[in-house]
Amino acid sequence: MTEVSARERETAAEGAVVSIGSHLKNHLRDYGMLLALVVIMAFFQVVTDGTLMRPVNLTNLILQNSYIVIMALGMLLVIVAGHIDLSVGSVVGFVGAVAAVMLVQYELPTPVVIPACLILGILIGAAQGYWIAYWRIPSFIVTLAGMLVFRGLTLWVLQGQSVGPFPRGFQLLSTGFIPDAFGIGRPNATAILLGAATAAILVYMAMRDRRRHMKYGIEDEPFSFFLAKNGLIAAAIVFLSYMLATYRGLPNVLITMAVLTAAYTFLTNSTTVGRRIYALGGNEKAAKLSGIPTERLTFLTFANMGMLAALAGLIFAARLNTATPKAGVAFELDVIAAVFIGGASMSGGVGKIVGAVVGAFIMGVMNNGMSILGIGIDYQQVIKGLVLLAAVIFDVYNKNKST
Amino acid sequence: MKNIHMQAILEMQGITKSFPGVKALDDVNLTVARGEIHALVGENGAGKSTLMKVLSGVYPHGSYDGDIVFEGKPVAFSGISDSERDGIIIIHQELALVPLLSIAENIFLGNEIAKGGVVDWPETNARTEKLLKTVGLKEKPVARVDTLGVGKQQLVEIAKALSKKVKLLILDEPTAALQENDSQKLLDLLLELKAEGISSVLISHKLNEVSRVADSITVLRDGKTVSTLDCHSEKISEERIIRDMVGRDMAHRYPERTPEIGETLLDVAEWNVWHPLQTERQVIRGASFRVAAGEVVGIAGLMGSGRTELAMSLFGKSYGRNISGTVKLRGKEIDVSTVGRAVANGLAYVTEDRKALGLVLEEDVMRNTTLANLARVSRNGVIDNAEERQVAERYRTALGVRTPSVFQKVMNLSGGNQQKVVLSKWLFTEPDVLILDEPTRGIDVGAKFEIYTIINELAGQGKGVVMISSEMPELLGMCDRIYVMNEGALVGELKGSEANQEKIMSMIVRS
Numbered sequence: 041m042t043e044v045s046a047r048e049r050e051t052a053a054e055g056a057v058v059s060i061g062s063h064l065k066n067h068l069r070d071y072g073m074l075l076a077l078v079v080i081m082a083f084f085q086v087v088t089d090g091t092l093m094r095p096v097n098l099t100n101l102i103l104q105n106s107y108i109v110i111m112a113l114g115m116l117l118v119i120v121a122g123h124i125d126l127s128v129g130s131v132v133g134f135v136g137a138v139a140a141v142m143l144v145q146y147e148l149p150t151p152v153v154i155p156a157c158l159i160l161g162i163l164i165g166a167a168q169g170y171w172i173a174y175w176r177i178p179s180f181i182v183t184l185a186g187m188l189v190f191r192g193l194t195l196w197v198l199q200g201q202s203v204g205p206f207p208r209g210f211q212l213l214s215t216g217f218i219p220d221a222f223g224i225g226r227p228n229a230t231a232i233l234l235g236a237a238t239a240a241i242l243v244y245m246a247m248r249d250r251r252r253h254m255k256y257g258i259e260d261e262p263f264s265f266f267l268a269k270n271g272l273i274a275a276a277i278v279f280l281s282y283m284l285a286t287y288r289g290l291p292n293v294l295i296t297m298a299v300l301t302a303a304y305t306f307l308t309n310s311t312t313v314g315r316r317i318y319a320l321g322g323n324e325k326a327a328k329l330s331g332i333p334t335e336r337l338t339f340l341t342f343a344n345m346g347m348l349a350a351l352a353g354l355i356f357a358a359r360l361n362t363a364t365p366k367a368g369v370a371f372e373l374d375v376i377a378a379v380f381i382g383g384a385s386m387s388g389g390v391g392k393i394v395g396a397v398v399g400a401f402i403m404g405v406m407n408n409g410m411s412i413l414g415i416g417i418d419y420q421q422v423i424k425g426l427v428l429l430a431a432v433i434f435d436v437y438n439k440n441k442s443t
Numbered sequence: 444m445k446n447i448h449m450q451a452i453l454e455m456q457g458i459t460k461s462f463p464g465v466k467a468l469d470d471v472n473l474t475v476a477r478g479e480i481h482a483l484v485g486e487n488g489a490g491k492s493t494l495m496k497v498l499s500g501v502y503p504h505g506s507y508d509g510d511i512v513f514e515g516k517p518v519a520f521s522g523i524s525d526s527e528r529d530g531i532i533i534i535h536q537e538l539a540l541v542p543l544l545s546i547a548e549n550i551f552l553g554n555e556i557a558k559g560g561v562v563d564w565p566e567t568n569a570r571t572e573k574l575l576k577t578v579g580l581k582e583k584p585v586a587r588v589d590t591l592g593v594g595k596q597q598l599v600e601i602a603k604a605l606s607k608k609v610k611l612l613i614l615d616e617p618t619a620a621l622q623e624n625d626s627q628k629l630l631d632l633l634l635e636l637k638a639e640g641i642s643s644v645l646i647s648h649k650l651n652e653v654s655r656v657a658d659s660i661t662v663l664r665d666g667k668t669v670s671t672l673d674c675h676s677e678k679i680s681e682e683r684i685i686r687d688m689v690g691r692d693m694a695h696r697y698p699e700r701t702p703e704i705g706e707t708l709l710d711v712a713e714w715n716v717w718h719p720l721q722t723e724r725q726v727i728r729g730a731s732f733r734v735a736a737g738e739v740v741g742i743a744g745l746m747g748s749g750r751t752e753l754a755m756s757l758f759g760k761s762y763g764r765n766i767s768g769t770v771k772l773r774g775k776e777i778d779v780s781t782v783g784r785a786v787a788n789g790l791a792y793v794t795e796d797r798k799a800l801g802l803v804l805e806e807d808v809m810r811n812t813t814l815a816n817l818a819r820v821s822r823n824g825v826i827d828n829a830e831e832r833q834v835a836e837r838y839r840t841a842l843g844v845r846t847p848s849v850f851q852k853v854m855n856l857s858g859g860n861q862q863k864v865v866l867s868k869w870l871f872t873e874p875d876v877l878i879l880d881e882p883t884r885g886i887d888v889g890a891k892f893e894i895y896t897i898i899n900e901l902a903g904q905g906k907g908v909v910m911i912s913s914e915m916p917e918l919l920g921m922c923d924r925i926y927v928m929n930e931g932a933l934v935g936e937l938k939g940s941e942a943n944q945e946k947i948m949s950m951i952v953r954s
Contacts, residue, residue: 252828252829310825310826310828311821311824311825311826312817312818312821312824312825312826313824315810315814315817315826316817318803318806318810319803319806319810319814322803322804322805322806323799323800323802323803323804325799325800326799326800326801326802326803326814327803327814328761328782329758329759329761329782329792329794329800329801330782330814330815330868331759331781331782331783331785331786331815332814333783389803389805389806390805
C-alpha cells in the first residue's frame with residue numbers, strides 16, 4: 041500500500057515537473073511574443089545605457105504608440121473576421137483634419153468636436169463595411185480605395201496646409217496627465233496608487249478564474265508558473281506606474297488605452313458578439329449555417345474599426361497640436377504588422393487582443409530604441425520588416441509542429 | 444462475339460486497390476473490346492470511379508495491384524498525362540472547363556498550337572471549328588464557355604478529347620446534369636464515334652440509356668466485378684442488372700426501435716427551387732413531403748438527384764433562388780427564409796460536409812457545440828463560461844464524444860466524433876425536426892452504429908427525423924418511410940417495411 045502511494049506521489053511530482061516544461065512548450069505561441077517584448081526591451085535598455093527605461097522616455101513611448109495600439113484593437117477584430125483594413129492611416133489624417141477645421145476655423149467647442157469626429161469615423165467604417173459585407177467586394181480593394189479617397193479628402197479639407205494650434209482642452213486628449221490628487225508632488229501618488237490597484241485587480245481576477253477552472257478540473261497551468269507569471273505582471277505594472285510617477289504621472293492616453301484594451305479583451309473573450317466574430321473568421325459558411333448574421337457582423341466590425349481610427353486620428357492631431365496632410369501616412373502598415381506579430385492568422389479566426397497590444401509595443405520599442413541609438417530610418421525599416429517576417433515564421437513553425 | 448473479345452483494346456486484370464482500412468477494389472476485371480461502348484454500372488461507392496482513376500493514372504502504377512493491358516501492351520501510367528498520351532481520356536462528372544475562356548482556348552488548353560510559345564490563333568480556331576462540327580455543336584470557337592448550357596459544355600469536353608486523338612473515351616455520368624433531349628444527342632454522338640472506331644466506357648445510373656447504347660455491361664458491387672453481360676448475345680433485362688447491382692446481404696446491423704408515430708410535424712408542399720447560377724435550370728421540382736413526430740423518414744436517390752439542395756433550400760434558403768412552396772410545422776405555416784428563423788421555428792440541418800459547412804475546425808468542442816444557440820448560455824450578450832461548459836459536457840456525455848476534454852480543437856477529432864459534435868450543436872437548438880444529410884458519411888462502422896442509436900433516441904423523444912443517405916441499406920435499416928428522389932423530384936414513396944433496394948433502384952432508373 042505505502043509503496044504504491046509513494047510511487048503515485050512520485051509520478052504525480054514528476055508530472056508536475058514535466059508539466060512546467062511542457063506547459064511552456066504548449067503555450068509557446070501565447071507567451072512567446074511577451075517574452076520577445078521583454079527581451080527586446082532588455083536589449084535596448086542595455087545598448088542605450090538605460091535611456092529606454094527613463095521615466096521621460098517611457099512616457100514618450102506610451103504617447104508615441106497609443107494610436108497604433110488603439111487601432112490594433114480594431115484591426116485585430118477585422119483580421120480575425122478574415123478581412124483587412126488598409127484605410128486606417130488615411131482615416132487618421134482625415135479625421136484629424138476635420139477636427140482641426142472644426143476647432144480652429146469654426147471654433148467649435150471640444151466636447152462637440154470629439155463625439156462628432158467619432159461618429160464621422162463610424163460612418164466612414166460603415167460606408168466601407170457596407171460594400172464588404174453586403175456586396176462581398178474584397179476588403180483589400182474597398183479599403184485600398186478608401187485609403188486613396190480619404191488621403192485625398194485630407195488634402196482637400198486642409199487645402200494642403202497645416203491647421204493648428206488647438207485649444208488647450210483638446211490637447212489634453214493626448215498630452216494631459218492624471219492630476220496628483222494628494223498634492224505631494226513627485227513621485228505622483230495617484231499614479232502609484234492607480235498602478236497598484238490595477239495590479240491587484242488583475243491578480244484577483246486571475247485567481248478567481250483559476251479557482252473556477254480548478255473546480256471544473258480544467259486548469260493545466262502549474263501553480264508555481266501561475267504565481268511567477270502573475271507576480272511578474274503585477275510587478276511590471278507597479279514598476280511602470282512608479283517610473284511614470286517620478287516624471288509627470290499617468291498620461292490620459294494610457295488610461296484610454298488601458299480601458300479600451302480591457303473592454304476589447306472582454307468583448308473577444310466573453311461576449312456572444314466576440315465569439316461569433318471568431319466563428320465567422322474560422323469558417324464563414326459554417327457560421328452562416330449556424331444562424332449567425334455574418335454580413336451584419338462584418339459590417340459592424342468595420343464600423344468599429346472606423347471609430348477607433350477616428351479616435352487615433354484625434355489623439356495624433358492633439359499630440360502634434362496641428363493637423364497636417366501627411367498625418368497617418370503608412371500607419372496602416374504598423375497596425376497590421378502589430379496584429380500579425382501578435383499571433384493573428386491571415387486566414388482569420390485566430391488572434392488575441394493581448395497579442396495585438398504586445399505586437400504594437402514590440403514595434404514601438406524597436407522604433408524608439410533604434411531612434412535613441414541614432415540608427416538611420418533605412419536600417420530601421422529593414423529591421424522592422426525582418427522582425428515581422430520572423431514573428432510570422434515562428435508562428436507558422438509552431439503551428440506545423442503541433443499538428 | 445468471339446471476334447470482339449479477340450480484339451480487346453483494354454484489359455484490366457485482377458485490379459486491387461486499398462486505402463487505409465478499406466479495400467476499394469478487390470480483384471476487378473474489365474475488358475473493353477475495340478470499337479464498343481462498354482457500360483460500367485454499380486451503386487454509389489461500388490468502385491467505378493476508383494477503377495477509372497486507376498486506369499487514367501490518377502492512382503499511379505504501383506499504388507494498386509493487377510495489370511492493365513492497352514492495345515496489346517502492358518502499361519504503367521504514373522499520371523493523367525501518361526494515359527492521355529496513349530489515347531485514354533476521361534471526362535468527369537464535374538466538367539473541367541475554364542468558364543471564362545473561349546471554346547477554342549479550352550479545347551487546346553495545355554496542348555496549345557504554338558510556335559516558340561506564341562499561339563497560332565487562326566489555326567486553333569480552324570481546328571476547333573472542325574471538331575465542333577464533328578460533335579455537332581453549332582457555336583463559334585470564340586464563344587465563352589460560361590455562356591453555354593451544361594449539355595453544350597459536355598460536347599466541348601468531348602471535342603477536347605477528340606483533339607487529343609482519343610482511342611478510349613471514358614464518360615463518368617455524362618447525362619446526370621442534362622435534360623432529356625441533350626442526353627439523347629450525347630448518346631447519338633457516342634454511337635457516331637463508335638462507328639468511327641472510338642471505344643468508350645460509359646459510367647451511368649440510367650439503365651434505359653445503358654440498354655440503348657451499350658454493347659456490353661460490367662456490374663461492380665462493393666469493389667468486385669459481379670458480372671459482365673453481353674448485350675448482343677442475349678436480351679438483358681433491367682431487373683437483372685438491378686439485382687446484380689444491389690444483391691448483397693445486409694452487412695450492417697441497425698439498432699432496434701419500436702416506432703411511436705404521432706401527429707404530423709413538418710409538412711412541405713410544392714417546393715420549387717432554381718439553380719443559383721444557371722437560372723433556367725430547375726433543381727427541385729414540386730417536392731412535397733411530410734414527417735411525423737417520432738418518425739424517421741428517408742430520402743433515397745443518387746448523387747446529384749437534388750436531396751442536399753432540397754434540404755438546404757428548406758433551411759433558411761441556404762441554396763438556390765426563386766424558391767417557392769409552403770412549409771408547415773404542426774399545421775401552421777412557418778417562416779424559413781433565413782437560417783435564424785428556420786432554427787427559431789424548430790428546424791435543424793446537419794450538413795453532409797461537416798468540415799466545410801458544419802464545424803469551425805480551429806475551435807474547440809465546447810465552442811462548436813454552443814455556436815448555433817449562444818443565446819441560451821449568455822445573459823445580455825455576455826457568455827456564462829460555467830454554463831457553457833456544463834452544456835458542452837452534457838452533450839459530450841449524452842452523445843459519447845470521445846475527446847480528452849471539451850477544450851480539444853475539433854480538427855483533432857476523428858470523423859465519427861466530429862459528426863457527434865455537429866449533432867450536439869443542433870440538438871442544443873432543441874429542434875422539432877432534424878434533417879440529417881449523409882449522417883454517416885466517412886465514419887467507421889462502430890461510430891455509425893452509435894449515430895444510428897442517437898437517431899433512434901431522437902425519434903423516441905418525439906422529434907421528426909429526415910435522413911438523407913446514399914447508402915440504401917442504411918435507409919432500409921433505419922427508416923419508417925422512404926421517399927425516392929430523382930432529378931429534383933420525389934418520384935416515389937415506400938413504407939419502410941415494404942421497401943427494398945430493387946424497388947428503390949427501379950423507381951430511380953425508370954422515372
